[in-house]
Amino acid sequence: MVGHAFMGAAHSQAWRVAPRFFDLPARPVMAVLCGRDPDRTRAAAERLGWAESVTDWKSVLDRDDVHVVDICTPGDTHAEIAVAALDAGKHVLCEKPMANSVAEAVAMAEAADRAARRGVRAMVGFSYRRVPALGLARDLVARGRLGRIHHVRAQYLQDWIVDPAAPLSWRLDKEKAGSGALGDIGAHIVDATQFILGDTISEVMGTLVTFVPERPLASAHSGLSGTAATGRTGPVTVDDAALFLARFTGGVLGSFEATRFANGRKNALRIEVNGSAGSLAFDFEDMNVLQFFDGTEDSAVAGFRRIVVTEPAHPYVGAWWPAGHGLGYEHAFTHQAVDFVRAVAEGTDPAPSFADGLQVQRVLAAVEDSxxxxxxxQV
Amino acid sequence: MVGHAFMGAAHSQAWRVAPRFFDLPARPVMAVLCGRDPDRTRAAAERLGWAESVTDWKSVLDRDDVHVVDICTPGDTHAEIAVAALDAGKHVLCEKPMANSVAEAVAMAEAADRAARRGVRAMVGFSYRRVPALGLARDLVARGRLGRIHHVRAQYLQDWIVDPAAPLSWRLDKEKAGSGALGDIGAHIVDATQFILGDTISEVMGTLVTFVPERPLASAHSGLSGTAATGRTGPVTVDDAALFLARFTGGVLGSFEATRFANGRKNALRIEVNGSAGSLAFDFEDMNVLQFFDGTEDSAVAGFRRIVVTEPAHPYVGAWWPAGHGLGYEHAFTHQAVDFVRAVAEGTDPAPSFADGLQVQRVLAAVEDSxxxxxxxQV
Amino acid sequence: MVGHAFMGAAHSQAWRVAPRFFDLPARPVMAVLCGRDPDRTRAAAERLGWAESVTDWKSVLDRDDVHVVDICTPGDTHAEIAVAALDAGKHVLCEKPMANSVAEAVAMAEAADRAARRGVRAMVGFSYRRVPALGLARDLVARGRLGRIHHVRAQYLQDWIVDPAAPLSWRLDKEKAGSGALGDIGAHIVDATQFILGDTISEVMGTLVTFVPERPLASAHSGLSGTAATGRTGPVTVDDAALFLARFTGGVLGSFEATRFANGRKNALRIEVNGSAGSLAFDFEDMNVLQFFDGTEDSAVAGFRRIVVTEPAHPYVGAWWPAGHGLGYEHAFTHQAVDFVRAVAEGTDPAPSFADGLQVQRVLAAVEDSxxxxxxxQV
Amino acid sequence: MVGHAFMGAAHSQAWRVAPRFFDLPARPVMAVLCGRDPDRTRAAAERLGWAESVTDWKSVLDRDDVHVVDICTPGDTHAEIAVAALDAGKHVLCEKPMANSVAEAVAMAEAADRAARRGVRAMVGFSYRRVPALGLARDLVARGRLGRIHHVRAQYLQDWIVDPAAPLSWRLDKEKAGSGALGDIGAHIVDATQFILGDTISEVMGTLVTFVPERPLASAHSGLSGTAATGRTGPVTVDDAALFLARFTGGVLGSFEATRFANGRKNALRIEVNGSAGSLAFDFEDMNVLQFFDGTEDSAVAGFRRIVVTEPAHPYVGAWWPAGHGLGYEHAFTHQAVDFVRAVAEGTDPAPSFADGLQVQRVLAAVEDSxxxxxxxQV
Structure with missing residues (x-):
């Protein structure tokens, strides 16, 4: 695994836990963790449970005991690592957004194509697909329970930089992050809505805003939470919020909003879908619930149902606890690991593929162009 | 109409509005308002839209132009007025709780029986029955959508005297009010649950508590909101909260709580019913909604539905606005007036009858005994 | 009053009830109802409580006993009636949208200006401003409790024509209605958000969609609910849904959606506002509630508060019931009548003025142009 | 660890995950799993990650490499194992309810006292105390944010045996389980409310009901979900539902309900607390949320706040993910393991102690007596 910050911890937990609850065709071994700083990487490996730590990710590509490379670094490094790993015959799980540009994403998708011909697999880490409630949402749409879809509205609302005194971090630097709210969280709702609808966005009209264009520089080595003030400020080079309207290939009308300035909303990934036969609503702040309106029912008893998505009949849930015992944020990563291991072991193509990741990248680029x-x- | 405070205003609005939205077999005329103080009664009649005002309620019993007596006074006067009015051949609508004692309620039920033989009708004002969501609840139970009922839990939570500095009012005086939370709001949940279940409470086990036994005396003539301090205090002679367990005749197990000390709950009348085939939940703080769980559905899509009870198919609703345009507190009084006028005009017995009111009184008395x-x- | 359908009933209830709960400087007299069909107008006058009925609205403009003209007709007639009434010296309350075109709205605003110089008043009926929760929202913004505003997102979701078999009605005819969801319900969220923020939309980017372009023709004389099938269909000439992004003069970023195809949403007017110091959220399906996040609080206890807007301290509420006893849809019309009567009696300009109505019309036109x-x- | 069913899996996950997210003074090693059936225990050890498996729990008491015994078996075996383990000098973590009788619980508490004198620790597994929202609830009460407490109402609602065809299991057998809903889930709300209030129940009045007294016998070796029908039925010897009123030592009035017949409620552990200065509400179906009403605020902005309990400032949360990324059911077990390991390593008494467990047992016994x-x- 490359990277050991927030996503590194989530992925480590996934590899650790997946085989304890799911029957897997292969047992993951947490072999080696790669990072830039040797001491910090060694400490992270110890804490997260990796057998070894190294500082040069290229060094692992030759190792026979490494079959999978899991990329959890900032977006500017994804393309180089992923292409090299795939070309070295390693299966790759790459965090989203897949890349910082369409060109990079094209290169990655091509590498994935080459690799697939040799039985080597690549997947993008759009983890929210693996939240059981969103899996159920997709099932209901696929089974026609919503009829013809008219509307989707999706919002990903956070507030972690609403304070103008929050410092610059790599996520606010276009070089490292590619974009701001758009790529970081907007990418999630693009993937999640396309996944649920089984359709793709074909056309967008959007706007990007940076509400706070200058922020304090944190001192060196401090991360997101670093608050050691330096007295100096630097420019925010990415968007604080991205809004766009969209049309899907099948005619669905979409409204999208990703922002880091929705005060009080910590991680509110919300999706509503309206169809001729019914509707769905989801909010990650209540992640074990899917709301479903069945429009074919007698109006006297019709209403949005609060489905507590913890039944054995629901996606992934049977492996965990009895009904009513909710899952948390990191379970989606465990499910992702399960699906990835199964696909690799069974020799099938995991989804979302690098081609899917490229398509999301094209949507993000179209929003920026718009x-x-x-x-x-057009996308 | 006798009385012109909170309930007087609600009843006046009902008489005023009912014929504008509902087809009634007779048009109510707001003839005469009775009160104790001539000036204040005259002003109230003017404001509320009554043609005339008097201070002696007995004077209206002889009048040929008065067909209905609507009693909105404190509970200690209900029996005398109702019995006299019924015996004088006037139809009677009497606010709840019907009386301050079982003995009074027995006398009233007997008077109602006598009157019924002459075609004179009597009804108790348990207005919450007329909230559309609770009408729908009763319908669903009656149609068997819940199967065999196991549980009912009902709470009526208010907080208007949680402040120990809130003054004594007639509602805290056992002589005037009969009891405290028990009779004022507990009576509502007794009636409402019995109405929904179509069953009666047969046995109770309860407790009454007075958290604040002494309160400031308000100056003379000041009402509930009177805050002119006198420096003196007086004893609270009623319960601040009443809790009881109950068994219904049909075996249902009930849990009841009525309190004026639930900080932050202003008028939270909540009822949940659990049956072998489904469940219901209601909260008056969201009065246009009934939640319904259909336990016969596939577990993958089952969930409590938030039925917005504003469809033409719902009780009373068709007379008002298009779907989604909610009703308010006083609409239940309008529905009550409609049902009363229809029963009187059609010569049928309105419900809840004085016999129903007596039965509720027996439940309250059993709680006090317990x-x-x-x-x-036993009730 | 001109018109006696849905809006006519709501306005009649307002005139009837307002003086019973509010102290008004003048008592409204419901003098004469105008409609096209003499029999139906007479019956409506009887039912709604108007003393007289006529079929020629021009006939009332000469009458000395008529001081106010209340216009509740379809949008294509607003301009002619309003201009004539104002020029005849009658105060005018006109339903929204104010007109079917900017040109008409300009003429109306000019007539209002002329009239104002003679002490004659004009107001547009954006009733949702008078919902107490939205009044509170405006107060909180005005008092700075939200700080600098970054985002507003507003949706008005209905579903009454999601069924393709729903018949054509005047609301689907561009000639009569001007536009579809845009003018009918989109106008409400334009006004409501501008009202809450105290700011105006300066620029928009939008799209309009008609999902069902042909619908069954209802038989003559049947209204919205007329379902007598004729076997023929006709074209829907208005939008089923309108989505647009907006920038406000003060820099706020807005997302707007108005649709009649949100299955299961009956009248979901939703508004969220995010500012540097806090946030607000409202949904008309829970109309007595305003959610407020105070971002200045200790994060350990911060959260969206569900304010039940039924306290005496809240706008309009003190005139009604004790805390916790919610209001309904039509109360906003009563509040509107109160504000209008007070402005007329006090000789002040009521809001929203015809100039405000014109500005909303310009926003709608800009959306269509976009x-x-x-x-x-640009607006 | 003894036992490897539902609780065994939850505890295994806790031991596995705790050191990865929390700084622990000692690193747990998952040494040996005990079960009755050798093959099934071996398979469970493999799946859950225990190094070894045995069928005789007594065999581990002599081993120097075992420092902690974690008891996850049915209640009838707790006392014997716990007493023996403590007397053998092993620290003990024992699932709830601590025992099947007061006598057993007394013996256990005495053993814990003896052990404590030798530095050996004992704790009961009331895991819900470790849900961050309930930890926050306790903090708010302790800091006086609720003032004088008047009411607590607690419900633990499940529905897993509402179907009369659900088979007999050990949880419905008084010999194994001690009691039904009372001990299984009622015990949790007794502990949780006492924990939050920092007070104990002194007096109870309750009732127990068995709605379905006979159930199908499952075939041998089938567990809870075993549905192999045998055609025969057996008696349910425990309660399906337990309701009781309670008084706390400090005067708080409590209402408690535990049931397995609340159709549609899967694991709804709900607690409300009302005090003179504020109120709290919690529902495990929305486990990352605590609702808090601050009654000292201006009534115009007061309301129940939906605190999303995922902030670094909240109990246990800082070790996990960024704000807004919710936790799941099993995290409480991880927190429990953390607290236990820290208490053992630091030589302090963990809470809830066996004395606390005994007190809960006395409450349950008093309910049965009542x-x-x-x-x-009296308790």
């Missing part, structure tokens, strides 16, 4: 040109853009 | 004896009491 | 040109449009 | 005698019982 914001610049002030017109609709 | 609290005193610390044992279960 | 949908046609596929670019941002 | 149900039999139909009167209030």
């Amino acid at each position: 914001a610049a040109s002030r017109t609709w853009q | 609290a005193a004896s610390r044992t279960w009491q | 949908a046609a040109s596929r670019t941002w449009q | 149900a039999a005698s139909r009167t209030w019982q």
